[in-house]
Amino acid sequence: MTVRSSADVEGYKKIFSGRLCGHTHVICPDSHEMHGLPACDNESWGAYTVAAVYLHAMKRVEDEHEINWQIVNSMAIDADSRVLVSRTDQPDMTSQGVR
Secondary structure, eight states, X not given: OOOOSGGGHHHHHHHHTTOOOSOOOEEOOTXXXXXXXXXXXXXXXXXXXXXXXXXXXXXXXXXXXXXXXXXXXXXXXXXXXXXXXXXXXXXXXXXXXXX
16 A cells, blocks of 8 residues: 555555554654654664665765765655654664564
8 A cells, every 4th residue: 555645544544553564654743744644663773764874874975065965865864854763772673563
């Protein structure tokens, strides 16, 4: 299922509520730019954290005046903004909750 608008969220909740598959996205809070959509992570080592780690690493090899650096930087900022928990803790890399 692809969630393209907040109107699709109820369908998302029906399909995924009660199911645990390890790392599903959560509904972004009202304070977030993407509020109401399942586009955030509430774990310290979710998909957006992994993306941010790689994007920040890519920034180190680009010249900050080049368009590629600017694109990668904006993608890194977006990924960072979607992580709702602190990443200072060690991530839980167990398979807790996976069914």
